[in-house]
Amino acid sequence: MRLITHNMLSCNIKGVTNGFPLRIEAGNVIKKEVDFNPDFIRHMFAKLEWKALVEGARSMGYAELPEDSPDAAVLESDESFLKKLHHALLELHLEEGALVCPETGRKFPVNKGIPNMLLHEDEV
């Protein structure tokens, strides 16, 4: 699972109001190279929750992203920033670990890179 997906996932348990972002417990993180496309990164930037991304990246061992969300000028001109964002979003894979709901503490295990988001009968 990559950070681009983690940034969109929220806990779906009935009654939970603050299920985003899920905390990452990283067991095994690997890096896989992906072709860099600046247009895609700019397109996705508008949808990202920046703080969640920075925290998530740090849990996966990548601390190069700036704390504050950069403004539009940086997006247009600064290619090194875009490359860092690309690396964080698309190239870091969480293979083994867990995602933890911030409100209930419920753990969603991650195996072979696939998070198990199936809810139990009483959580629906």
Add this chain to the structure above:
Amino acid sequence: MANRPELLAPPEIFYDETEARKYTSSSRIVDIQAKLSERALELLALPEDGVPRFLLDIGCGSGLSGETISEYGHHWLGLDISASMLNVAVEREVEGDLLLGDMGQGLGLRPGVIDGAISISAVQWLCNADKTSHEPRLRLKAFFGSLYRCLSRGARAVFQVYPENIKQRELILRQALQAGFGGGLVVDYPHSTKKRKEFLVLTCGSVQTSIQTGKNECDEGCSEDDFSEDEESGMVSMSDRNRPRKRQKPNKKGKTREWILRKKEQSRRKGNDVPADSKYTGRKRKSCF
């Protein structure tokens, strides 16, 4: 298929390891899935600006449809309930992220993050109650509601479905409407029982471009069923422009040229290869034939 898989077992049990492998190694299925995915992507009408988008593949299974999405240059997130199918996807090293989840429990995605969603041969599984705690209507509601929320404005969802009967199709349509979607049903090759494929095209937010008409061999309009939000009665209006006409039996003198031409036209509409009509069509042959 002789038996519909939905009637045999719930999807996470039907698609066990053996079935998952069988499904993915059948070249016929791989081919069909590729064609259906291409058509679904076409119907998504993503802007042609060369910017890759982030799509959702619902019921992604072993990643057959996801591979088509990657081929078109987009990034994707796949959801499926069968761990065995997802394991095959991991083996095939698909480029999208995979989630093990039940679409009937809601998608659990933040609002407005998805640029488009496709689903190939998956949504009909929602219509069967596989556990005593399941109520299909509630599951469909959870699914469509969460899908509507996570799609960005102007994004579309395209589902290729195999509804068991009209009731099932109407159930799916009604739940989609209630969630706030607009859209229509696109039917390719409506006259051919073998080639016929149905695509449910849902839109949220304003619709800028019109929805394509279904494919057909000749240029006649084909049965395209539009529905619009009718809040009072919640009705879905369907129109069938192509009623079957009475066939003309060959008269006592033998098969007339007119009859032959009509039969050839019918065959063309089904999508078969038919020789072109000429002055020789239906011409009286010499007695030795």
